[in-house]
Amino acid sequence: MKTIKRIAGIIGFILIFLLLLSEASSLLMHKQIEGRWNMTAKVAGFYNEEPNSFDVLFFGSSHMYCSVDPAIFYEESGLTSYVFATQQQPLWITCHYMVEALKFQHPQLMAVEINMAANFEAPDYLDEGTNHSAIDPIPMSLNKLRMIYASVPKGERRYYIFNIMKYHDRWRELEKEDFVRSFEILTDPDKGYVRLEETAKKPVWEDVSAIKESKIASPKSIEYINKMIDIAEEEGIRLLLFKSPSNATPEEKMYYNSVGELAAQRGIEYIDFNDSLHYKKMGLDIETDFYDQRHLNAAGVKKFVPYFSSFL
Amino acid sequence: MLFNSFSYLIFFPAVVLLYFAIPYKARYLWLLVASYYFYMAWNPKYALLIALSTVLTYASGLLIGNENRLSGASEPGSRQRRGALFRKKLWVFLSMASNLSILFLFKYFDFFIDNLNRIIGRLGMELIDPGFDVILPVGISFYTFQALSYTMDVYRGEIYVEKNPFRYALFVSFFPQLVAGPIERSKNLLVQISRRHYFDYERVKSGLLLMLWGFFLKLVVADRVAVVVNTVYNDYTKYEGLVPVLATLFFGIQIYCDFASYSLIAKGSAEVMGFRLMDNFNQPYFAKSIGEFWRRWHISLSTWFRDYLYIPLGGNRKGTVRKYVNIMIVFFASGLWHGANWTFVVWGLLHGAFQVIGQITRPLKLRITDMLGIDREAASFKLGQMLITYILANFAWIFFRAPHMTAAKGIIRNIFSSWNPWILTDGTLYDLGLSPGSFWVGIISIFLLLCVSAAQYRGIRIRERFAGQGLIFRFSVTLCLIFSIIIFGIYGPGYSASQFIYFQF
Numbered sequence: 036m037k038t039i040k041r042i043a044g045i046i047g048f049i050l051i052f053l054l055l056l057s058e059a060s061s062l063l064m065h066k067q068i069e070g071r072w073n074m075t076a077k078v079a080g081f082y083n084e085e086p087n088s089f090d091v092l093f094f095g096s097s098h099m100y101c102s103v104d105p106a107i108f109y110e111e112s113g114l115t116s117y118v119f120a121t122q123q124q125p126l127w128i129t130c131h132y133m134v135e136a137l138k139f140q141h142p143q144l145m146a147v148e149i150n151m152a153a154n155f156e157a158p159d160y161l162d163e164g165t166n167h168s169a170i171d172p173i174p175m176s177l178n179k180l181r182m183i184y185a186s187v188p189k190g191e192r193r194y195y196i197f198n199i200m201k202y203h204d205r206w207r208e209l210e211k212e213d214f215v216r217s218f219e220i221l222t223d224p225d226k227g228y229v230r231l232e233e234t235a236k237k238p239v240w241e242d243v244s245a246i247k248e249s250k251i252a253s254p255k256s257i258e259y260i261n262k263m264i265d266i267a268e269e270e271g272i273r274l275l276l277f278k279s280p281s282n283a284t285p286e287e288k289m290y291y292n293s294v295g296e297l298a299a300q301r302g303i304e305y306i307d308f309n310d311s312l313h314y315k316k317m318g319l320d321i322e323t324d325f326y327d328q329r330h331l332n333a334a335g336v337k338k339f340v341p342y343f344s345s346f347l
Numbered sequence: 348m349l350f351n352s353f354s355y356l357i358f359f360p361a362v363v364l365l366y367f368a369i370p371y372k373a374r375y376l377w378l379l380v381a382s383y384y385f386y387m388a389w390n391p392k393y394a395l396l397i398a399l400s401t402v403l404t405y406a407s408g409l410l411i412g413n414e415n416r417l418s419g420a421s422e423p424g425s426r427q428r429r430g431a432l433f434r435k436k437l438w439v440f441l442s443m444a445s446n447l448s449i450l451f452l453f454k455y456f457d458f459f460i461d462n463l464n465r466i467i468g469r470l471g472m473e474l475i476d477p478g479f480d481v482i483l484p485v486g487i488s489f490y491t492f493q494a495l496s497y498t499m500d501v502y503r504g505e506i507y508v509e510k511n512p513f514r515y516a517l518f519v520s521f522f523p524q525l526v527a528g529p530i531e532r533s534k535n536l537l538v539q540i541s542r543r544h545y546f547d548y549e550r551v552k553s554g555l556l557l558m559l560w561g562f563f564l565k566l567v568v569a570d571r572v573a574v575v576v577n578t579v580y581n582d583y584t585k586y587e588g589l590v591p592v593l594a595t596l597f598f599g600i601q602i603y604c605d606f607a608s609y610s611l612i613a614k615g616s617a618e619v620m621g622f623r624l625m626d627n628f629n630q631p632y633f634a635k636s637i638g639e640f641w642r643r644w645h646i647s648l649s650t651w652f653r654d655y656l657y658i659p660l661g662g663n664r665k666g667t668v669r670k671y672v673n674i675m676i677v678f679f680a681s682g683l684w685h686g687a688n689w690t691f692v693v694w695g696l697l698h699g700a701f702q703v704i705g706q707i708t709r710p711l712k713l714r715i716t717d718m719l720g721i722d723r724e725a726a727s728f729k730l731g732q733m734l735i736t737y738i739l740a741n742f743a744w745i746f747f748r749a750p751h752m753t754a755a756k757g758i759i760r761n762i763f764s765s766w767n768p769w770i771l772t773d774g775t776l777y778d779l780g781l782s783p784g785s786f787w788v789g790i791i792s793i794f795l796l797l798c799v800s801a802a803q804y805r806g807i808r809i810r811e812r813f814a815g816q817g818l819i820f821r822f823s824v825t826l827c828l829i830f831s832i833i834i835f836g837i838y839g840p841g842y843s844a845s846q847f848i849y850f851q852f
Contacts, residue, residue, distance in 0.1 A: 194839060
């Protein structure tokens with residue numbers, strides 16, 4: 036009897052501890068919930084959407100989330116969609132985002148923006164800020180653990196598994212919203228899209244259409260694109276790899292070409308919208324349609340989305 | 348690995364679970380493997396050194412034991428007996444010489460060469476360049492002293508000769524107290540290794556609670572006040588008046604919490620597995636004299652010096668002058684034991700001098716108090732004594748913490764160069780590395796520590812009382828302690844909002 040009581044006590048204690056730990060972690064976690072880059076709200080909002088309610092899912096980094104507005108996309112194609120992306124998201128996180136999304140949605144098409152395949156500066160691991168903003172809003176699961184193992188070097192993974200180790204010092208700056216956390220029950224009205232109104236002064240544009248050479252920036256990215264292709268094949272979902280218009284430099288173009296080659300090898304659709312022909316056809320204007328050198332603004336999105344949907 | 352590391356959080360439960368799961372006979376071997384793993388987590392090569400110390404003292408035990416047998420079997424005063432006694436002393440000498448030589452080489456060689464070069468330089472001769480660097484292995488001063496105590500205790504016949512080399516190796520390397528004490532005696536720890544330790548739920552809980560309190564003192568108090576101490580001491584020329592005073596008082600708290608917490612975690616870890624380690628700290632800042640301070644501070648070291656240095660030197664049996672000289676020798680050695688730097692030597696000598704001066708002036712003190720009709724048993728008088736002792740101990744800490752003598756002198760000069768009580772109210776305190784919130788968390792924690800210490804000083808056994816309380820109270824307090832460590836502890840990669848602000852995409 037004593038033993039049973041003790042075991043019950045231990046289990047009870049552990050349960051209360053875990054409950055409090057989870058609550059404290061949510062409270063202290065850094066949240067991006069305001070303004071245009073409210074990535075925490077956008078990622079968490081995805082989980083509050085109706086299951087199996089999207090026809091198309093978009094994945095990728097900032098090049099993704101400021102290139103497609105699901106509202107315009109719906110007007111053009113009649114298809115519902117969500118942009119499930121975070122800033123500078125490396126493709127190994129994108130791959131796990133895909134697994135995560137497929138737990139709740141079964142779209143007809145998945146489109147992956149492959150800008151991060153050209154990220155040659157930090158080939159295997161990205162900085163903490165990038166990793167935390169992509170990983171923190173994802174609820175704990177085996178897939179999240181795999182995401183952490185793929186994205187974070189050994190010795191730092193514990194700070195993502197138990198992110199209170201990272202954020203415990205935030206008690207000094209807690210605000211009302213940290214306690215209320217309304218984003219946990221709300222959906223994102225923009226469905227993951229980040230609207231950028233400003234116009235870049237003078238983006239540089241070079242015609243890179245003729246460049247056929249290819250270079251691999253990060254073998255790890257290629258590995259994870261392959262994995263995404265495998266997932267899509269297994270699930271029987273159409274997959275499209277694309278590069279949104281970003282005034283690519285010749286070097287970037289070569290990195291993108293390596294993804295094009297991989298897609299061709301594996302029989303997957305691939306479009307690089309940086310080719311001058313595409314710019315011309317959608318009527319993209321360097322002077323008015325970019326937020327900065329590499330990202331479309333809202334005006335650009337209005338031209339890009341109708342053109343993009345015609346390919347789908 | 349450190350106690351306050353993520354690795355220990357995994358290592359310790361794993362070791363304990365397996366420890367209780369395997370048969371009694373194999374348990375000490377498992378602890379030996381775990382202890383070596385624990386030590387090798389710093390640097391696998393260190394294991395060779397501790398193994399060498401173990402072999403040397405183990406062998407000395409066997410040899411001395413052998414001579415004990417021979418001398419016991421022979422006639423008193425016979426040649427055989429004299430030979431045996433001589434060889435016994437020889438083995439003790441060789442064990443001491445070899446172990447202390449290793450300690451000297453790894454801890455004091457650089458210091459020695461530096462000082463030698465200073466003298467040689469003055470004489471205008473060519474400086475010595477040994478051509479290699481020695482890295483100080485973690486905990487070498489602790490386990491060397493522990494191992495040596497065994498040789499001496501066997502010599503004195505106070506402990507049996509341990510025949511089993513693995514049991515003995517565990518005595519030297521027992522992971523809870525391996526790198527920072529308490530420096531155990533074979534009389535206490537070695538005998539426990541051969542005993543059976545049962546799983547006792549109440550004992551395990553009590554050990555875990557002790558560990559938790561240790562983690563609180565380390566992560567919430569010591570590492571927090573350390574921020575202020577480091578800010579001031581690393582840039583000591585910038586601060587004067589009450590700022591270095593505050594930093595020094597904080598250092599007194601830091602080193603106490605750091606060191607005592609290590610001992611508490613060690614004691615708690617051992618207790619979970621059924622071992623009883625000695626108390627290493629007993630409210631030292633409530634001491635009424637420096638002598639008493641040393642009976643309460645790092646007790647395992649001061650008793651080591653008492654038993655193996657002070658008493659062999661003659662202690663207080665050879666007259667007053669010799670007693671004072673012996674005290675100074677012991678505290679010189681203690682200073683040097685704490686670190687190979689003149690600052691530690693001065694710190695040790697100061698503590699020695701405080702005691703000698705205290706004893707010399709004692710008759711005068713008695714006369715004055717009698718003349719003024721002061722009641723020496725009054726609580727207020729005792730409080731005054733505590734305060735003076737506290738100030739003296741903290742003054743000595745300046746030398747302990749200062750990176751070099753010039754810094755120590757600079758800090759003392761700066762303390763007396765200005766009277767600036769406004770720093771307490773004008774926000775200066777919040778510019779010393781801690782935000783206002785964090786600063787006050789520190790102050791509240793110190794107050795909590797003070798309350799706990801005062802209760803313990805008055806003989807209240809807190810853990811026993813706690814265990815007698817109801818479930819809800821115990822759960823609540825334990826969870827509060829855990830979460831104050833998790834939230835207010837100083838650990839982890841740190842967070843700054845700027846890490847998340849990049850609009851360059």
